[in-house]
Amino acid sequence: MECQPQRVVSALNEGDTPLAARAGRGDRQAFTALVRRHQDGVFRFLLRMTGSRDEAMDLTQDTFMKAWQALPQWQPQAQFRTWLLQIARNGALDALRRKSVVAFEALDEDAVIVDHGPTPEERLHTRQRFGQLEEALRRLVPEHREVLLLREVEGLSYAQIAATLRIEEGTVKSRIARARSALLAATRRATGGIGDE
Amino acid sequence: MNEPCPKTIALSARLDDELAPHERARLDAHVAGCPVCAAMLADLGRLSSHLRNLPEETLGYDLAEVLRARLEGAPAPRATRRRVPRRFGWLPLGAGAAASLALGSALGLAATGGAGVAAAPQVAVMSVFAPVAPGGLCVEPRTCPWQRPAFRGSSR
Numbered sequence: 001m002e003c004q005p006q007r008v009v010s011a012l013n014e015g016d017t018p019l020a021a022r023a024g025r026g027d028r029q030a031f032t033a034l035v036r037r038h039q040d041g042v043f044r045f046l047l048r049m050t051g052s053r054d055e056a057m058d059l060t061q062d063t064f065m066k067a068w069q070a071l072p073q074w075q076p077q078a079q080f081r082t083w084l085l086q087i088a089r090n091g092a093l094d095a096l097r098r099k100s101v102v103a104f105e106a107l108d109e110d111a112v113i114v115d116h117g118p119t120p121e122e123r124l125h126t127r128q129r130f131g132q133l134e135e136a137l138r139r140l141v142p143e144h145r146e147v148l149l150l151r152e153v154e155g156l157s158y159a160q161i162a163a164t165l166r167i168e169e170g171t172v173k174s175r176i177a178r179a180r181s182a183l184l185a186a187t188r189r190a191t192g193g194i195g196d197e
Numbered sequence: 198m199n200e201p202c203p204k205t206i207a208l209s210a211r212l213d214d215e216l217a218p219h220e221r222a223r224l225d226a227h228v229a230g231c232p233v234c235a236a237m238l239a240d241l242g243r244l245s246s247h248l249r250n251l252p253e254e255t256l257g258y259d260l261a262e263v264l265r266a267r268l269e270g271a272p273a274p275r276a277t278r279r280r281v282p283r284r285f286g287w288l289p290l291g292a293g294a295a296a297s298l299a300l301g302s303a304l305g306l307a308a309t310g311g312a313g314v315a316a317a318p319q320v321a322v323m324s325v326f327a328p329v330a331p332g333g334l335c336v337e338p339r340t341c342p343w344q345r346p347a348f349r350g351s352s353r
Contacts, residue, residue: 028265028268039256060260061263065264130252152248153249174206180209
């Protein structure tokens with residue numbers, strides 16, 4: 001492909017909507033800019049949804065390939081990022097279904113991962129805490145996990161989450177609360193509290 | 198799963214700044230005088246902060262480059278054309294079905310001589326749907342694969 005530095009720079013500064021519109025018309029360079037912009041966000045979401053790095057890598061690639069094929073149908077009213085996360089989410093749920101792990105129970109009494117006390121090394125403590133949190137997150141039902149990831153990690157608003165999951169905003173509100181309660185209960189059981197910063 | 202207490206939903210939405218101003222003011226006033234809700238709000242806030250501070254995972258390579266190679270060979274995506282409903286689009290199908298029925302009837306009449314059809318037992322008519330075609334009798338029913346679907350293919 002020809003090197004077009006000026007066009008690359010402009011693509012970097014361009015918003016998602018014009019880039020997606022161009023990509024939908026077959027502009028591979030615009031699509032490349034979108035991939036670079038969103039690949040880590042999509043991967044992060046998929047990694048925490050599936051719990052597998054390899055699977056998340058494959059699904060990330062699939063997500064963008066599907067997006068490329070579906071871009072002509074993309075409407076500018078839909079935010080490109082939420083639209084992309086919707087594709088990623090469908091891929092993750094399919095993968096979970098294939099593994100027959102669509103339904104998880106909330107973390108039970110035996111699921112305590114490591115019962116640690118305060119350690120002298122803050123980094124170790126932090127790593128353990130994150131490990132416990134990630135583990136507790138993995139054990140949530142996928143509906144709770146995805147809504148928490150979209151809100152807390154991806155920083156989506158309730159309206160954006162509703163658009164991504166195709167549910168009502170009121171449902172997003174109650175589902176997030178339910179997911180937080182479940183995660184809070186799980187981390188409390190695991191650590192005796194959620195720990196202070 | 199139990200429905201969460203409406204207070205938790207409100208506290209959670211408060212944390213996300215997703216309450217209407219009047220709801221927010223009312224909840225804040227409540228939380229100021231309720232240690233239980235205040236503690237819950239603090240816990241939810243800490244949980245949220247921990248989630249936001251989870252390690253930043255990255256893919257670790259330039260996916261755009263990988264995809265570029267795949268896209269080079271792939272045709273540019275094209276918008277799928279909406280299928281315009283055709284009036285009488287079912288007509289060829291219906292005509293085909295009618296022709297098949299007519300041909301079937303004619304063949305049936307020719308084979309049975311016409312008059313025998315009414316007298317044929319009901320079982321013979323239904324045998325058209327059996328896996329063994331009419332007339333293809335099993336010499337030894339116990340070894341017939343159609344008689345023992347569970348053992349099909351296991352004899353080798």
